[in-house]
Amino acid sequence: MTSPAHVIRTQLPNPPPPIEVLLKTVHAAVEDLKAKDVVEIDVRGKSSVTDFLVIASGTSTRHVKSIADQVIKFAKNLDVMPLGVEGEREAEWVLVDLGDVVVHVMLPRVREFYALERLWTVGDQRPDEPVTEDDRG
Template identity: 55%
Template sequence: MQIEQLKRLILNVLGDMKARDVSVMDVRNKTTVTDFMIVASGTSERHVKALAETVAFRAKDAGEPPLGTEGVREGEWALVDLNGLVVHIMLPKVRDFYNLERLWSAPALVASEAAVR
């Protein structure tokens, strides 16, 4: 499955399950860990768990089993690692605290600039 197809699948799952404030970040030029991050909010711990479990199930069903999941049992912040795509699902208060969108949108420090400092 191509990364764009996987991204569409995950966005459809999140939309169907009423995830809130879904955002997609292209982080290919910022990290080698993944190509895209999707961040979404759930309305309760139960909703966060259900979103993460369904994302993992539907990806596996489509032939892209997750490399791992974290935080699903707790339900405040769940992560589903789909290799080229990492999905973060959080309660709004946790999302506001960590503010991943701001973190990953910060300009990358260029190596030559780092050497000057």
């Protein structure tokens, strides 16, 4: 006596959107909630984990969390599910991993302390460019 086989219907996921579309969507999300000092850093060739970092500041922990939530909401509209979200509880620094783009939303004091922009742009300056006060920290 055999039972009939159960058929499980599967569907291949939609292909991810082009990176330009994902970046544009991330920028729209952070701008929608008035994030401060938004910076995009191309880390292709420097990181095997992601292609772009988007770093933004919020004015309070509530603002930081709201901006990160908006990034997630806008990404889901593209059928992009975050690979991970870290730091939501404290909301001083929330990381949203969208694969090709990783978004960091931080309080200004946390952003200044960790200085991700400097960390990921070291060596990008041409040797013939003068060093400014901003570069020295």
